[in-house]
Structures are given as C-alpha cells and as structure tokens.
Amino acid sequence: MKKALKFLGSLEFSVINLTLLFIVTFLGTLAQVKLGIYHATELYFGSLFIFWNVLGLKIPVLPGGFLIGILMTINLIAAHKTKLVFNRQKIGIWLIHFGVILLLLGAGLTHLMAIETQLKFKEGESVNYTYYTREVELVVIQNLKNGKDHVISFSQDQLLNQNTLTHPDLPFTLHVKKALLNSELYFDSELSQATNGFGQEIYIKTRKPETEDNKRNITSAYIQVLDEKNKSLGTWLLSSAFKYTQYIDKDQLFRIEIRQRRDYTPFYITLNKFTHQRYPGTDIPHHYESDITITYPDSKAGFSDRIYMNHPLRYEGKTYYQASFSEAKNVTSSILQVVENPSWLMPYISCLIISLGLIIHFATMLIKFLRRNAQKENS
C-alpha cells in the first residue's frame, strides 16, 4: 500500500502521465481530420479510455484524456503530500504544480458542467430561448388560448430509446414507431408509415451520424398518437429538417415537432440592429456587431448592450458571444454562441498561479546562472 502511494506521488508517474497525454493529444489531433473536432474531442479527450477497433473487437488501447487528467491530479496531490513541500527556495515550483492541480480540476468541471448553445435571430426578432446545435427534442406544444403555449418536451435520448412517451400534462400517448438519429428522406408513399400530416409520402432511411463539424444530423421519427382510450389518431412523420406545423387533434390545440433542443430563459433578447463591415474593396469581413435589448415579460427592468468580436455579454450565468451571421434570401441573421460554464473562472485563476510560479522559478534560475557565470569569469 505504501509502495503504491509512493508510486502515485512519484516523478516517474508524472513523466508517464505527461508522455501519455502527449501521445493522446497528438493522436487526437490527427483523428480530428476524419472525425471532426467535436467527435474526436469526445473520443480522445473527454473519455476514460480510447478504444480501437481490432478485428471487430473494441479494445481499450490508451487511457483517454479525462482519465489521464484524473491520474495527473492524483499524482500531483500525492506529490504535494510527499515531495513538493512549500518552502522559500521552491516557491515557484510549488506554485506551478499547485496551479496545475486547479487547472486540471477546472478542466474536469468544465467538461462535466459547461453547456454550449446558440441563438439565431433576425433584426427585430425577440427570442427567449437558446438551442443546442447537436441535440434535438420532441415537443408537443399546447395552445392555451390565452396567447401562450405550454411546451411538453421529450429528450433526444427518450425519443431514440423509448417505445412510448407519456407525460401527465398530455392527454395522449405517443408511440414511437421508428426513430433515427440521422436520416435521409425519400419520396415513397408505399413505404411511408405516416397516415397524417406532411410525411405521408415520405420514407426515412438511416444514415451514419454526421461527424464533420459544420454538418448536423437530420433526426426523424414516425410517431403514432393514441388518445386516452388507446385509440389511434394517426401516425405523423416528424423531422428536424421540417419547418411545418402539424396538429394532432381536430381542434388544432396540440402541435408536434422535432426541433433543436431548447433552453428557455426568463427574459427575451431582441436584436435591434445587426451591422457588419468588410475591408474596403474586398469581401473579407472586418467587424460584426449585434445591438440587443434584454426585456422581461413582467415589467422587470431590462437593458441594452452591444455584442461584438472580443466583446461578449455576460448575464445571468450565460455568456453571449458574437459567433457569426448568416445571409439567406436577403435576410441577415446574427448568430450568438451562448455558453453556460459555472467554472469559467477556474482556468483564469489557475493559469495566473502557474504563470506566476513559472516566472518566479525562471527568474531565480536565470539569476543563479548569471551569478555563477560571473563568478567563473572573475576567477
């Protein structure tokens, strides 16, 4: 036991960890060419183990970035118990390693807790939600007749893995006949399972999930709706590629769709004006900026702000960045990246400590070296 503890806190273990991280970082970077940044990151850096397919068997060949992070944290904490004692000569070294512990913890927390969504709006449009770019949801929206909607949402996991979806607020049972994470849509009325709505002539076929960073899955499903007496009201085809409104009841009170998963905010954010400039005589974008106002439905005071490159808006735990813009059919929409990361300050603090430690240590060493050098020359 003692031996094991000694090893965990040893320099040898540190070198092994650093080397493993070096290799995984290199392989992960190369893998990005094929898998795209997002998926390669999941597989190599966010994982406990990296699996390779050998003869159809999934074999863990290397520890993943997440596991190495844990091992390094253990290594450093154990070392602080044994070797890295805090004293004046080694204050730089101590700060560096203490900072690295915080950095690793921060990275782990970010991996577990950070949520990235987006927001896209045209001039004059107000929205009270942000959407996930890589995850969809199945929603049934009930018109409450007072101008408001009641949204009942089922997650992507539920949609893909459950046969029936129920909710206490929902007077229907949804039966998932077929659900595909990524799909191709064909015109084929014979194979289509839909009996109602827009999809009656459309057949869906499975496709490999998209890995390229700028491509999105088209998630589609045939959903059969059963009323309280278990009587079928029909089967609808839903797809994240659709932008149609499909009602499932005669009174047109309930509509159903698959869309990018949304996070609602208690406030509305309005795009007052979007400006974008290019360098004179070229098409290279130079500056783009969203002029926005935040308002609350209940008279709570709102405010206005400008969001542009390198100048985000931090509000209510979310940070809004000017990410890009899209131009379609003469309508320009501004796209904001929205990040919710409770541990966003961690890297700042830890890197400050490490940098401080590095500079102290480097300066001490340099002065020592130059002093000895001068002594040598004098003698």
Added chain:
Amino acid sequence: MKLRQLIAPLLVLAFVISPLFQSTSLDYYSQIPVQEGGRVKPIDSIARNYLIMIQGKQSVKTKDGKISPIEWLLQVQTNPEKTDSYEIFLIENPQVFSFLGDQYYKQKYRVSFNHLLKYQKYIMAQAEQAEQIEANKRNPLQEEFVTLKNRMIIYSKLKNTISFELSENFSKDIQTFQNSIPSGLNDLENKRSSEELYQLNFLFKQFKVTADNAIFAMIPPEDEAKIGDWQELGNAILASLNPNTPPHPLIPLIATARDEFKAENMSAFTAATKEIHDYYKKSHPKILRHTKLEQRFNQLELFFKSYLLYILCILGILFSWIFGNSQIRSNTHRIFTTITVIYTIAILLRMILQGRPPVTNLYSSAIFVGYIAILLAEFIERLEKNGIGILIGSIIGAFSLIIAHFLSLSGDTLEMMQAVLDSNFWLSTHVIIITMGYSAVFFAGLLAHIYILGGFLTKHINKERAKRLTKLCYGTIGTALLLSFIGTVLGGIWGDQSWGRFWGWDPKENGAMLIVLWTAIILHARLVGWVKERGIMVMAVFGNIVCSFSWFGVNLLGIGLHSYGFTEKGFIWLISFCASQIIVILIGLVPQKIWTSFKP
C-alpha cells in the same frame, strides 16, 4: 571602440542602404497609391506581389537584361505584346507540358504567356476539370493546372487594369469618350444612329472591360480621412456618363503617364507622374507618406539582405573555427549585431506599415521566429564568446527567412486580418509569446545539433564543453516551456473572451500544448534521472519536430480556426525537415564509444 572595429558594420550598412541613393525615373510612379486587398499600397507592391504569385520571384529576366517589377508592370500595361513573350509563368510540375518532350520535362521552369496561349484550351479544360474537385482533395498536377489558370487570369487582368489592351492613345480615347457623351446620349434617346453614338458605345464597352477586370483601384475617395472603397479607373471614366459628375483630376494624369511611357518619352512620363504626386501631396498627404515609405521598404529588401548576411556569418564562424582565429569571430559578431539592428528596423517598419503588432500571419511568424532566435543568439554569444550563439542564430535566421520567402509566394504579406483575429491586444501578447516559444524550442534543438553532430563528427566536444552545452540547452528548454505555457494560456483567455471557450481542442491549441508537454517531459525525465546529457540533447532535437508540427503541421490538417495558408509543397518540406531531424536523433543514439569526441 577603435575605428578598425567599425569597418565591418559600416560596410554592411553601406550594402544595405545603397538602393536609397539610386533614383530612377520610375520612382514617382512606383509610389502612386492604389487600393487592393482591402488596403492602400504603392503600385510598386502590386507589381512585386503579383510577380511573386506568377513567377515565384520579383525580378524579371528579359532578352535585354533584368528589369524591375515596376518596369515590368508598366510594360504589361502599355506594351503587352512585348511582355507576352517574357518567360515568367512558373511551372512546377514536370507533367504539365510533358507531352512536348524532354525540354519541358523539368521539375521547375518558366514559360511565356505566348507559349501558354498556344495550349490555352488544354490548360483551361484541365483546370476546369480540377476545379470540380474540392481543393484539399486535388492531386499536385490538378492543383498545378488550377494555379496556372489563375496566374493567366491575373496577368490578363493586370494588362487591362489601367487602360484596355487595344488602346493606342489612352488620353485621346478618354477625350473622345467624354466629348461624344452629350450628343451620343441624345442620339440614343432619339433612337438615331450616329458616329458619336457608335464611338460612345464602342468606348463604353472597352472601359467597362477595364472596370470589371481591374485588379486594383486607383481613384481615392475625396476625403482622405474617410476609409472606404476606392474607384477603379475604368469606373471613374464611365462616371462621366452622369452629367453632374465632373471627371476626376487624376484621370488625365494617369492616362498621360501611361501614353508617355508607351511612347518611351521618359521626361514627359516623369513629369506626369510628378503631377500625380503633387495631387496626392496636396489632397491626401498621409496616404502618400505611407506609400512612399512602403515603396522604400520594398526597395531596400531588408530581409533578403539579412539572409545573405546570415550566410556570411555562418561562413565567418566556420572559418574562425577552422583557423582558430578570434579576429574573424569578433568581426563576424559585429556583422551579426549589425544585422540584428537592421532586422529590428525592418520589423518596426512592417509594424508601422500595417499598423499592427509584428506577427499577423504565418509569414510574419517566420520572420519573428528568426528575430527572437537572433536576440537569444546575441545573449548567448555575449555569455560564451565562442561563436556558437552566432552560428545558431544565423542558421535559424537564414532558415526562417527561407520559410518566409516560400510563404510569401501566395501574395501580399501585409494582408488584412480575419475579423476574429482583429485584436491588437491579443496579437501583441498571445501570438508574440507563442512565436517566441517556437524560437526557443528551435534554439535548444540546434544547441543539441552542435552537441550531437559536433561530438559525432569532430573531436572538439570535450567533457567541459558538453556540460556547458547541456546547461545552455536545458536553460533554453526551460525558457521554451515558460513562453509556450504563458502563450498558450493567453490564447485560452482570448478564446474565452471571443467565443466562450477557454480550451476547444482546436488543432493549433493542441499543437501549442504538445510543445508545453514535450518540454515538461524533458525537464521531468531529467529529474527522474531517466535521461542525462545525451538524452536531453536527443529529446531537444525531437523538440524541433514537435515544434514544426505545431507551427505548420496543424495548418496542413485543414481544420479548425487556425487553418490558414499552407500548401502541399509545404508538406513535402515539412516531412523532409522531420526526416533530417530523425537522422540526427539516430546519430545521437549511436553509442558514444563510436563518436569522434569523448575519446579517453
């Protein structure tokens, strides 16, 4: 300081600034401001950048000797029949014209526009076929055809940017056009055919061609302080169709200059270009100061001269070692220091011209890697006084300038920046420090080369020298870790500030992290005792591979936010460099008993 010691630096200075004292009749013309690629530059820069894009170098060889870029451009615009026969179009793939036989089966050669015209159909067909394929999936031959097609288009556009190719007397054509406007338009309205209308129609089409094909714009906005779109000369001429727009005063001046040059009437040409100058002096003095400075900077070719002087320094140090002459060494050191001063001025001038911190693209990162290396070299030479610092500084300096030269082949090196990068604060912190980190890694790697190659091939590396080299190398690796880490962190903060992610596993970020990790591994492996002197050296050489991957390799992957400007040819060079480093590593791993040094 003795007078004798000043001889070498003064000679170097004289060599460097000599072009400033040679004035030619083309100077005024070459400083004329134009707008292209989002910025205002002297027409001289246009000539140089496009020549580099077409033929990979700046000076043009003709039957009557070499001509300067600006003279070439003037000839292109006034006497295209002549320039069509200049052999300037670079062919870098032996298969392009292989069907023509041995003469065209060379790795690299240049042909004339006339030659290309003969095979125009073939080239265009090949290029169009290649363009169907995504850029990163084309093979080298397909890529070559696309490049060749683009070069032909650029050249044709240059021919038509000021005047149209057929114009015998441009001033007269403009005059005729302007004179025929009132009655011509009147005839058009009344649907009458007339000589004036015919003239108007014919010239309108010609000016429209020059307007649509213009590579650069020559007519500035009225107000100097207003940054905005300039107008192409053709469009400015066509603007006269609106009776309320008086013709711009620059139009007749530019036309006269063009006609006089065509007529080889040089004194009248100089007079006309001087008038253009006077116009700018009066109404746009700031712009003129800028373009004058940039033209002078182009003319001095400071980086090219630094490159030649580095080669001189490398030879100087080698001679001083062979002959054991400290006089040569100290003179070489003086030359080296003079280059450092010149190089500093060159970087400052670039910063002034661009209004930016020194590193803004891959090209300037190469320039800057060299700069930090020579500063480090200066520091180490003052410590060691044995020439090692100068040798390493000169080698990295020369190499980084070669790399910069190849990177400059894609066009204007003072190009505008993408919006994400448009932040002087982060450019001057994150980018600079990361680049300094690269430089330190390469410096440590070269110190290791001296240990390994010097030890293996010569008997000059004794125990004491080896210890000293190791110390220097170890210290430089420590410096590299410090710089790379801080640089990477600053990048993270920038990322967090601009798109909400401190760390996004972008390839360039990973590359920077690899450097941090590798240097950390070296330091810790020594602490454990897994490596000693030789091990550190071998690992330091591997650092060169890691660093070159981080610097250029990730750009080759073609993904992520930092994937700009690097090509297939670069890949071959990168692989060759890595291979050479692996050879050095293997030599370093040969048992020390076989080495020439370290014999008991």
